[in-house]
Amino acid sequence: MEENANLLLKEIALHSGSFEVEEVANFANGIKVTKIKAPAADTTDISMQIEDIHTNFIRNAGFSIKSDVGHAPTLLNAGLTTNFIYKVTGITSEQAEEINAIDTRTKNKDRMAKIAEYGGSVEYYGMNHDGFKRNLIMVDSSMPEIIGNMLLYFYSEDVKDCDKLVEMLGERDPLGYGDAMMYTYKFKKFLCSCALGMKPAKPWDGLDEANGGYIIVKADGEILAYHIYNRNFFEQYLLDNTILERASTSRHEYMSLYEEDGEMFIKMNLQVRFR
DNA sequence: AGGTGTTAACCTCCATTGTT
DNA sequence: AACAATGGAGGTTAACACCT
Numbered sequence: 001m002e003e004n005a006n007l008l009l010k011e012i013a014l015h016s017g018s019f020e021v022e023e024v025a026n027f028a029n030g031i032k033v034t035k036i037k038a039p040a041a042d043t044t045d046i047s048m049q050i051e052d053i054h055t056n057f058i059r060n061a062g063f064s065i066k067s068d069v070g071h072a073p074t075l076l077n078a079g080l081t082t083n084f085i086y087k088v089t090g091i092t093s094e095q096a097e098e099i100n101a102i103d104t105r106t107k108n109k110d111r112m113a114k115i116a117e118y119g120g121s122v123e124y125y126g127m128n129h130d131g132f133k134r135n136l137i138m139v140d141s142s143m144p145e146i147i148g149n150m151l152l153y154f155y156s157e158d159v160k161d162c163d164k165l166v167e168m169l170g171e172r173d174p175l176g177y178g179d180a181m182m183y184t185y186k187f188k189k190f191l192c193s194c195a196l197g198m199k200p201a202k203p204w205d206g207l208d209e210a211n212g213g214y215i216i217v218k219a220d221g222e223i224l225a226y227h228i229y230n231r232n233f234f235e236q237y238l239l240d241n242t243i244l245e246r247a248s249t250s251r252h253e254y255m256s257l258y259e260e261d262g263e264m265f266i267k268m269n270l271q272v273r274f275r
Numbered sequence: 276a277g278g279t280g281t282t283a284a285c286c287t288c289c290a291t292t293g294t295t
Numbered sequence: 296a297a298c299a300a301t302g303g304a305g306g307t308t309a310a311c312a313c314c315t
Binding site: 074077078081199200 | 297298299300301
């Protein structure tokens with residue numbers, strides 16, 4: 001086991017992209033491992049029996065494994081479901097057409113900049129998918145608005161670190177709490193929910209699927225576990241190590257101005273990745 | 276110290292794969 | 296067909312060593 005694990009780690013570090021390691025594949029087949037990942041719908045990658053030495057309490061717990069050896073993994077994947085809708089005022093149809101035509105490599109940023117240049121203002125309006133909205137409301141009734149504002153900062157001001165974005169929320173206080181802590185606390189709950197099994201489109205029951213926590217494989221192969229028992233540490237880890245990402249605009253159909261009932265809107269997409 | 280070329284890391288955007 | 300998860304191409308930026 002150890003020999004093959006080390007070999008595989010070495011090979012992964014050596015290659016980029018997809019490749020085959022025949023020796024390890026043969027070994028895996030030999031120990032009756034034919035699938036190398038859990039089904040996409042499962043958050044739990046591995047089940048372990050945890051024994052508490054203080055209470056002798058033994059239980060089975062599911063852990064989710066995230067690896068930094070290859071590409072940075074995602075915490076929440078983008079989809080049409082993760083689009084947020086914004087109302088845009090102060091932009092004419094002609095200007096909108098011009099803005100939509102911007103097709104630079106950094107078109108997200110550039111289009112937002114152009115809207116600002118033309119004196120347009122963008123304001124959170126709603127969510128694209130009622131199912132995801134429901135799930136967010138389950139975490140916190142203000143979550144759609146909180147994340148909606150956060151996304152707006154991300155796309156218009158080019159700040160992507162979650163911890164910085166939460167700080168900005170605290171300073172600007174879009175929901176009028178008068179208390180910056182509120183945003184940090186609530187957003188951590190959101191990240192935690194994602195980590196433990198909440199998916200955008202699937203109605204969430206609020207129960208933790210990966211009820212053990214996370215196992216993180218660092219880039220050098222070192223393994224560390226975040227147990228949900230230390231929930232505060234776990235949540236802090238998530239906040240400190242995640243960024244928002246711009247997913248494909250064509251694929252997820254966002255970042256284009258469009259008119260509906262004489263009013264103008266734009267969609268922005270949410271995707272969270274580890275850094 | 277300041278300029279310059281090279282390399283590595285990071286980003287952005289898009290694609291693929293497997294599942295339901 | 297929609298969704299979740301992850302891979303990958305290729306450009307941009309930062310870091311570094313080297314030279315003047």
